[in-house]
Amino acid sequence: MKVYKVYIDPGHGGSDPGALGPTGLKEKDINLGIAFKVGQILQRHGISTLLTRQDDRRVELIDRVKMANNDRADYFISIHANSASNPAAMGTETFAFPNSDIGTKLADAVQKSLVNEIGLANRGVKHGDFFVLKNTKMPAILVEVAFINNPKEEKLLKDQNFSDKAATGISKGILMFLGMEYKEENYIDKNISPWAKDAMEWATDKEINLTDGSMPKEPISLERLITILHRYHNLFGK
Structure with missing residues (x-):
């Protein structure tokens, strides 16, 4: 391209x-x-x-x-x-x-x-x-x-x-x-740390909702992390 x-x-x-x-x-x-x-x-x-x-x-x-x-x-x-x-x-x-x-x-x-x-x-x-x-x-x-x-x-x-x-x-x-499509700027461009940007862009490409109102730089609780890992295991069996 x-x-x-x-x-x-x-x-x-x-x-x-x-x-x-x-x-x-x-x-x-x-x-x-x-x-x-x-x-x-x-x-x-x-x-x-x-x-x-x-x-x-x-x-x-x-x-x-x-x-x-x-x-x-x-x-x-x-x-x-x-x-x-x-x-x-x-x-x-x-x-x-x-x-x-x-x-x-x-x-x-x-x-x-x-x-x-x-x-x-x-x-x-x-x-x-x-x-x-x-x-x-x-x-x-x-x-x-x-x-x-x-x-x-x-x-x-x-x-x-x-x-x-x-x-x-x-x-x-x-x-x-x-002949290019305009894409709206989202909060990834403004707020995400450089080391996390690839992962957040991956989530956007996969149409994972990133606009639920939570702050992208807030600390994650252990409960939430374990829940995410558990759901990942159920989805992919790994």
């Missing part, structure tokens, strides 16, 4: 804050947070993900493109927050490079999924010759999640729950485009 390599590009960074919201919210910070979450979700689905920046630093556009091209990425996803002179501008849009059929299909999948997840106005898929779309050797898209200059949408971008939904929407769109 092919392991896809996806480059995620959090726009701006460092001395380049990107667009600013009415209360001073910086686009660069929103982009990075959403990008990290997208990376985590895609990795959970077996996709190799790399970020053009992992902290608050300025990375030139040419260097972002070189990273993806040199690593022979399969796809390039640039994440941004939009801005306009009109404070009433609103909604979500996704760009692909003109005449890129695959890029347009990817943009369409992400746009539909993102709008469905966050519920903002659908501004549709558009085409543009942004540097990162024009100079990458793989299909690339640029996502404009919301208008940071719009007071209402800036407030949403400040909300971690909204950012998580945006990341989920982008990720679902990528997975749908790749």
Whole structure:
């Protein structure tokens, strides 16, 4: 099975804050947070993900493109927050490079999924010759999640729950485009100790109920352990 390599590009960074919201919210910070979450979700689905920046630093556009091209990425996803002179501008849009059929299909999948997840106005898929779309050797898209200059949408971008939904929407769109099924995150990913993860994943694969409300790290009583071993013996005769 092919392991896809996806480059995620959090726009701006460092001395380049990107667009600013009415209360001073910086686009660069929103982009990075959403990008990290997208990376985590895609990795959970077996996709190799790399970020053009992992902290608050300025990375030139040419260097972002070189990273993806040199690593022979399969796809390039640039994440941004939009801005306009009109404070009433609103909604979500996704760009692909003109005449890129695959890029347009990817943009369409992400746009539909993102709008469905966050519920903002659908501004549709558009085409543009942004540097990162024009100079990458793989299909690339640029996502404009919301208008940071719009007071209402800036407030949403400040909300971690909204950012998580945006990341989920982008990720679902990528997975749908790749023909992969989105799987919800469960508490195994968050709470299980590394040494126990294989066993818990085995239990999930076997459809053993792991959501009975018990805490995964609570000590087990001797009675409960003996009961588990006894049931195992009755099932397998060992």
